[in-house]
Amino acid sequence: xxxxxxxxxxxxxxxxxxxxxxxxxxxxxxxxxxxxxxxxxxxxxxxxxxxxxxxxxxxxxxxxxxxxxxxxxxxxxxxxxxxxxxxxxxxxxxxxxxxxxxxxxxxxxxxxxxxxxxxxxxxxxxxxxxxxxxxxxxxxxxxxxxxxxxxxxxxxxxxxxxxxxxxxxxxxxxxxxxxxxxxxxxxxxxxxxxxxxxxxxxxxxxxxxxxxxxxxxxxxxxxxxxxxxxxxxxxxxxxxxxxxxxxxxxxxxxxxxxxxxxxxxxxxxxxxxxxxxxxxxxxxxxxxxxxxxxx
Numbered sequence: 484x485x486x487x488x489x490x491x492x493x494x495x496x497x498x499x500x501x502x503x504x505x506x507x508x509x510x511x512x513x514x515x516x517x518x519x520x521x522x523x524x525x526x527x528x529x530x531x532x533x534x535x536x537x538x539x540x541x542x543x544x545x546x547x548x549x550x551x552x553x554x555x556x557x558x559x560x561x562x563x564x565x566x567x568x569x570x571x572x573x574x575x576x577x578x579x580x581x582x583x584x585x586x587x588x589x590x591x592x593x594x595x596x597x598x599x600x601x602x603x604x605x606x607x608x609x610x611x612x613x614x615x616x617x618x619x620x621x622x623x624x625x626x627x628x629x630x631x632x633x634x635x636x637x638x639x640x641x642x643x644x645x646x647x648x649x650x651x652x653x654x655x656x657x658x659x660x661x662x663x664x665x666x667x668x669x670x671x672x673x674x675x676x677x678x679x680x681x682x683x684x685x686x687x688x689x690x691x692x693x694x695x696x697x698x699x700x701x702x703x704x705x706x707x708x709x710x711x712x713x714x715x716x717x718x719x720x721x722x723x724x725x726x727x728x729x730x731x732x733x734x735x736x737x738x739x740x741x742x743x744x745x746x747x748x749x750x751x752x753x754x755x756x757x758x759x760x761x762x763x764x765x766x767x768x769x770x771x772x773x774x775x776x777x778x
Contacts, residue, residue: 486557486558486584487615488525488558488560488584488585488615488617488644488645488667489644489645489667489685491524491525491557491558491686492685492686492687492700492703492704492707493522493523493524493525493686493687493689493692493699493700493703494524494525494526494527494560494669494686494687494688494689495519495524495525495526495527495688495689495692495693495696495699496527496530496531496532496533496688496689496690496693497515497516497519497526497527497528497530497532497533497693498515498532498533498534498693498730498733498734498737498743499512499528499529499533499534499535499538499542499546500512500515500734500737500743500744500745501745501747501748501749502744502745502747503744503745503747504747505747505749507538507542507545507546508743508744508745509545509549511742511743511744512546512549512550513549513553514742514743515693515737515742515743516550516553516555517553517555518696518742519555519557519692519696520555520556520557521696521697522692522696522697522699522700523557523700524557524689524692524696524699524700525557525558525559525560525584526550526555526557526558526559526560527560527561527562527587527688528546528547528550528559528560528561528562529543529546529547529561529562530562530587530619530688531562531589531621531624531729531730532690532693532729532730532733533546533562533730534730534748534749534752535562535564536564537748537749537750537751537752538749540574543574544577547561547577547578547581547583548581551581551582551583558584558585559582559583559584559585560583560584560585560586560587560617561578561581561583561585561586561587562586562587562589563575563578563586563587563588563589563608564589564591564592565591566591566592566593566594568604568607571608572607572608572611575608575611575612576611578612579611579612579613579614583614584614584615585614585615585616585617585644586608586612586614586615586616586617587616587617587618587619587647587688588605588608588609588616588617588618588619589618589619589621589624589625590618590619590620590621590622590625590627590628590629591604591625592624592625592626593625593626595626595627596627597630598630598632598633598636599633601629601630601633602630602632602633602636602637605618605633605637605643606636606637606640609637609640609642609643612642613642614642615642615644615645616642616643616644616645617644617645617646617647617669617688618634618637618643618645618646618647619646619647619649619671620646620647620648620649620650620655620659620671621647621649621650621671622650623649623650623651628650628655629646631658631659631662631663634646634659634662634663634666635662635663638663638665638666643666644666644667645666645667645668645669645685646659646663646666646667646668646669647669647670647671647688648668648669648670648671648679649670649671649672649688651672651675653675653678653679653682656668656670656675656679656682656684657682657683660682660683660684667685667686668683668684668685669684669685669686669687669688670684670686670687670688671687671688672721673687673689673690673691673699673717673721673724674717674718674721674722676702676703676706676717677706677711677714677717680706680707680709681709684706684707686703686707687699687703687706689703690721690724690725690729690730690733691720691721691724691733693730693733693737694724694733694736694737694740694767694770695720695767695770695773695774696774697774697777698770698773698774698776698777700777701773701776701777702717702773716769719766719769720766720769720770722762723762723763723765723766724736724763724766726757726759726762726763727756727757727758728752728756730748730752731746731748731752731753731754731756731757732757732760732763734746734747734748734754735754735757735760735763736760736763736766736767739760739763739764739767740767
């Protein structure tokens with residue numbers, strides 16, 4: 484524990500592998516975590532890519548305990564969602580007992596809180612923990628944006644260290660960077676990392692690093708030092724992972740690659756929503772060259 488969040492420029496929003504019957508596949512989870520460790524990527528558990536909102540409380544606890552029990556040489560961040568404050572604080576009570584390094588706290592979904600509500604919500608969460616926190620803007624999933632007015636009120640909190648910005652808007656990303664000079668702004672959009680690096684991104688919280696962990700870490704390094712070659716190739720690969728609701732495509736690809744035994748997801752996700760896997764197959768063929776070079 485206590486590995487600085489800011490030392491890691493690439494964080495993998497890890498999938499939660501499931502068996503064909505829908506149980507957590509801990510053998511596959513170990514394999515995926517070791518792959519990320521070898522690549523040197525920080526790992527986010529139970530984010531939206533990890534189906535954190537779809538799993539049971541018992542499953543979430545088991546995933547955290549299993550990952551922590553591996554004593555990885557890379558940091559672990561736990562996803563913190565929720566809408567009901569006492570339940571969310573109870574989840575944090577559990578997480579505080581584990582050797583986690585950081586938390587990702589997402590804007591409450593469905594309620595669409597304004598600036599005052601968000602400021603009070605996040606302050607309650609930040610006050611409840613003793614580890615660095617990354618707040619998460621993903622309005623396509625939550626129904627409202629992470630309020631910049633609220634974040635400015637929270638900017639002096641010692642546990643508020645970073646923002647994951649996944650609105651898909653370069654203008655919005657630039658505004659977070661401008662108005663939060665003391666906070667690290669991470670890209671949450673694989674395809675936009677090159678443009679966002681020019682706007683001040685500190686790093687990337689990535690979906691595609693599930694499939695191409697070493698190559699993605701190199702992609703981030705190259706984007707940050709402005710030496711990235713063939714950015715369009717990366718954009719096409721990133722976009723292939725969103726031809727259906729995340730994480731359906733990336734789980735299918737990991738299954739094709741033999742890294743997980745099943746591409747099963749939990750309802751309300753359904754793997755049959757991926758009607759055309761060909762873009763994934765073509766992207767993997769293209770990215771294999773980069774992965775081999777990065778290795």
